[in-house]
Amino acid sequence: MAFDALMANKMRTLLSMLGVIIGVSTVIAVVGIGIGAQEKINEQYKNMSVESILVMGGGGGGGGGGRQTASSKLKAGDVEVVMSDSENLRSGTASYSGNTEVSFGKFSESKSVIGVQNSFFSAVNLQLSTGELFTSQQYGSRDRIVILGDTIAKDLFGAEVSSAVGQIVSVSGKKFQVIGVLAKNGVSSRLASYDDSVFVPYLTAEKSILGSKGRIMLIFLANSVSVLPTAMEEISGILREHHKLKSTAEDDFRMFDAGSMVSSAQSSAQTLTILLTAVATIVLIVSGIGIMNVMFVTVVERTKEIGILKAIGAKKGDILLQFLLEAMMLSLLGGSIGIAVGESAIPLLNKLEGWYLVYSTTGVIIAFVFSVSVGIFFGFYPALKASRLDPVDALRSE
Amino acid sequence: MSSIIQMDGVQKSYFLSNGEKIPVLRGIDLEIQENEFVVLMGESGSGKSTLLNIIGCLHSVDSGKYVLGGQDITSLRDDTSLATIRNKMMGFIFQQFHLIQKMTALKNVALPGFYNGMSVSQRESKARQILTEIGLSDRMGHKPSELSGGQQQRVSIARALLNDPEIILADEPTGALDSKTGIEVMELFTEFRKRGKTIIMVTHTPEVAKYADRIIFLKDGKVVNHNYYHVSP
Numbered sequence: 231m232a233f234d235a236l237m238a239n240k241m242r243t244l245l246s247m248l249g250v251i252i253g254v255s256t257v258i259a260v261v262g263i264g265i266g267a268q269e270k271i272n273e274q275y276k277n278m279s280v281e282s283i284l285v286m287g288g289g290g291g292g293g294g295g296g297r298q299t300a301s302s303k304l305k306a307g308d309v310e311v312v313m314s315d316s317e318n319l320r321s322g323t324a325s326y327s328g329n330t331e332v333s334f335g336k337f338s339e340s341k342s343v344i345g346v347q348n349s350f351f352s353a354v355n356l357q358l359s360t361g362e363l364f365t366s367q368q369y370g371s372r373d374r375i376v377i378l379g380d381t382i383a384k385d386l387f388g389a390e391v392s393s394a395v396g397q398i399v400s401v402s403g404k405k406f407q408v409i410g411v412l413a414k415n416g417v418s419s420r421l422a423s424y425d426d427s428v429f430v431p432y433l434t435a436e437k438s439i440l441g442s443k444g445r446i447m448l449i450f451l452a453n454s455v456s457v458l459p460t461a462m463e464e465i466s467g468i469l470r471e472h473h474k475l476k477s478t479a480e481d482d483f484r485m486f487d488a489g490s491m492v493s494s495a496q497s498s499a500q501t502l503t504i505l506l507t508a509v510a511t512i513v514l515i516v517s518g519i520g521i522m523n524v525m526f527v528t529v530v531e532r533t534k535e536i537g538i539l540k541a542i543g544a545k546k547g548d549i550l551l552q553f554l555l556e557a558m559m560l561s562l563l564g565g566s567i568g569i570a571v572g573e574s575a576i577p578l579l580n581k582l583e584g585w586y587l588v589y590s591t592t593g594v595i596i597a598f599v600f601s602v603s604v605g606i607f608f609g610f611y612p613a614l615k616a617s618r619l620d621p622v623d624a625l626r627s628e
Numbered sequence: 629m630s631s632i633i634q635m636d637g638v639q640k641s642y643f644l645s646n647g648e649k650i651p652v653l654r655g656i657d658l659e660i661q662e663n664e665f666v667v668l669m670g671e672s673g674s675g676k677s678t679l680l681n682i683i684g685c686l687h688s689v690d691s692g693k694y695v696l697g698g699q700d701i702t703s704l705r706d707d708t709s710l711a712t713i714r715n716k717m718m719g720f721i722f723q724q725f726h727l728i729q730k731m732t733a734l735k736n737v738a739l740p741g742f743y744n745g746m747s748v749s750q751r752e753s754k755a756r757q758i759l760t761e762i763g764l765s766d767r768m769g770h771k772p773s774e775l776s777g778g779q780q781q782r783v784s785i786a787r788a789l790l791n792d793p794e795i796i797l798a799d800e801p802t803g804a805l806d807s808k809t810g811i812e813v814m815e816l817f818t819e820f821r822k823r824g825k826t827i828i829m830v831t832h833t834p835e836v837a838k839y840a841d842r843i844i845f846l847k848d849g850k851v852v853n854h855n856y857y858h859v860s861p
Contacts, residue, residue: 538726541686542787543715543743546707621686625726 243560246524249517250564250604251571253510254597258572259579260506261593266586267499275492279355280455282488283462285448285469302482303473304446306347306432312450315468318461321451323350326435328444330402332428334386341382342427343401345435345444351412353449356424359383361395361410364431372433376406380414381425401428402439458487514600517564518608525557525612536616537624550617557609558602565601569594632794632826633660633683638692640678652678654849655692662794665817665827667837670846676830677799679846683828684718684797685710697794715743719788723800725780727772727787733759734768737786744791751790758786762816778809785816796820798829802836814839 287302306324313322326345331338348369351358359380368375378386378394387394391411398405415424435444452461462485473482529536536549544552573594576587640653652675660666668676681687682694685701688710694702697717704710714720719740727736734755741751759768762782772780781801788796798817802810810833817827818839829840837843845853 534726535728538728539739539743540711541684541714541720541726542740543711543791545711545743548711548743622681625722 242524242527246517246520247560247564247567249513249520250561250601251568253514253517253604254565254568254601255572255575256506256510256513257597257600258569258593259575259587260503260510261590261596262572262576262579262587263506263585264499264503265590265592266588267502268496269588270586271492271495271499275488275495279353279451280487280489281452281458282353283450283452283458283465284486284488284491285450285465286484286486287446287482288484304448304469304483306436306446306448308469308472309347309448309450311472312448312465312468316450316461316464318453318457318464319450320453321349321353322448323347323353324432324446324448325350326432326440326444326446327427328435328440330439332382332386332399332401334397334399337386338400339385342423343435343439344424344427344429345432345440346429347432350449351429353451354424356415357413359411359413360392361408363410369431370433371431372437373431374401374404374406374434374438375409375430376401377410377412377429378408379412379423379425379427379429381423382428383411399428401430404438406430455489458489462487514604518561518604521557521560521605522608522612524560525553525609526615528556529553529612529616532616533619533624533627536619537621537627540619540621541625546617549619550613553613553616554606554609557613558605561601561605561609562598565597568601569597572597630662631659632662632664632697633658633828634693634695635659636693638679638682638694639690640675640682640687641690652849653682653689656849656851658844658851660826660828662826663821663824664842665821665840666829667840667843668828668830668846669832669837669843674846675849676846680797680799680828680830683795684720685713711743715740716791717793717795719791719793719796721781721784721788721796721798721801723803725772725777725784725804727780727784729772732769732771733764733775733783733786736772736783737790740787740790754790755786758789759783762786777805778812781805781809781813782816785813789820793825795826795828798827800831801829802831802833807835810836 285304285308287304306326309322309324313319324347327342329340330343332341332343333339346364346369348366350356351363361377363377364375376399378391378399380391383391383394386399387397394408394411397408399408400406412424412429430439450461450465452458466481466485469483470481475482539549539552573589576589579585579587635656635658638653638656638658639651641649641651643649656675656679668679670676678687682689683696685696685704688705689702692702693700696713701713720726728739731739734752737755737759738748738751741754744751746754756765756768759765762785764779764782764786767775767779767783772783775783781804785801796817801817802813805813814836817829821827827840829836831837841856843855844851845855
């Protein structure tokens with residue numbers, strides 16, 4: 231009989247803790263996702279100069295995808311036009327990119343191919359790992375030479391990337407000679423990851439590989455961060471004039487600066503975190519109500535015990551503290567289980583496509599504080615009721 | 629010998645949920661001496677349990693005067709002071725033992741020490757000592773459900789003694805026991821009296837009442853008679 235009652239209580243305890251367990255593991259995951267997203271953003275943009283300004287075809291101002299409208303007059307020649315008229319830019323370059331088949335031996339996959347102008351690699355902070363970059367003569371040519379990103383080089387030639395130099399790979403069915411391999415960079419542009427791209431001279435991409443299907447992007451570096459807004463206005467003005475747009479017409483290009491790209495990525499990560507935090511908070515509140523419920527039942531069941539304790543000298547405060555501690559222990563136990571569940575869920579969630587969570591002590595501390603406060607907050611009222619019971623009435627109860 | 633309890637015209641009423649006032653004590657005049665063994669007797673509803681609860685500071689009085697150990701506590705209402713008096717001056721013994729079921733005999737006995745600020749080792753060594761004196765040294769680790777009625781009552785007696793109170797209050801302590809065990813409990817009470825405790829006991833049983841120095845009869849909330857069995861030493 232006693233054993234049955236104990237089991238019933240265990241079940242009740244477990245059920246009342248379930249909310250806290252779910253809530254706390256959500257908190258752990260939320261913090262993991264938040265910090266993970268932040269780390270990913272920092273990683274993604276760490277090699278990008280904050281002074282850089284990207285200009286792409288297609289109207290409609292900032293934001294949006296990367297599709298170029300047919301009416302865009304943006305072309306590689308615009309770089310020189312802008313550079314010659316501008317006072318706030320220290321360099322400019324252009325790239326022309328798209329996807330095409332890259333193959334070597336049995337390997338054959340659709341990859342991003344980027345046609346680049348002189349100074350592209352320095353503008354986006356790409357370093358050479360082995361081999362050589364294009365010469366200025368090659369930049370202007372239609373030569374079938376290619377520089378491989380780090381990931382793609384490893385896919386094709388294994389970890390020893392220096393063996394790639396001199397090899398012939400097939401790009402869009404044509405034979406290209408590998409002249410260099412880039413160091414791992416981690417940055418992905420709006421279009422593709424540089425590590426998973428191959429680089430060819432600008433004209434080669436435009437004329438021999440992509441034709442009109444490519445997307446053009448101009449990259450400018452402002453003299454300093456402080457002149458960024460001025461520089462962007464300047465570029466816009468020069469391009470509008472050069473494209474002969476009427477003053478009422480919309481821009482036929484879109485412009486971003488690295489700083490606002492980072493901040494927009496950060497704000498979308500933040501939105502996600504806020505959303506998940508809201509969910510976790512609701513779960514914790516509901517779990518708190520569960521705890522309150524169980525504590526009320528406990529107080530009723532133990533009315534007689536409360537009477538006994540008062541008769542032998544327990545003060546109101548002693549009873550209050552005792553029941554408050556029990557509620558706290560309940561939520562703390564649930565919290566600890568929740569922390570364990572949350573932490574062990576992180577590697578599982580990371581196996582999912584597009585998920586990136588990190589372990590953090592911040593998460594554990596937040597979860598811990600959360601569960602204790604849920605216990606105190608929702609345990610307080612039942613504990614107060616217990617402490618206010620009249621000792622004689624309580625002793626008489628069965 | 630001085631008086632430890634003095635009551636003058638103590639009144640106490642209960643209110644029913646419909647607001648009706650039920651007077652229980654209608655003016656009690658009473659004096660109990662230190663080291664006296666007093667029995668309260670009377671029909672049910674005569675107010676003897678309420679009187680015991682007032683003496684034990686579980687209830688406050690409505691009107692009249694209650695002086696305990698020279699201190700007027702009539703107007704004492706705050707929980708902390710009353711709880712402290714219950715803890716240090718009073719030892720309660722109940723008919724249904726009122727032990728905490730999930731705790732061992734030892735923990736039950738040690739509990740009043742917790743509210744008296746004693747450390748675990750202090751209160752448990754004291755509890756061990758009392759349980760040994762009372763003949764339960766081999767039952768300390770047992771829970772109440774594993775003990776006989778007589779053993780449970782002795783555990784509750786040991787608990788009442790832990791803080792070495794001046795007054796022992798017993799509400800029908802033999803009511804749930806067979807007569808042989810009841811006599812054993814009364815012999816313990818006689819022993820406490822020899823050690824200087826004041827004992828106030830409610831009972832229905834004349835054989836049990838015989839152990840007392842004096843019987844106070846209550847009827848309809850008033851003291852109607854004092855019967856002295858012994859001359860106080």
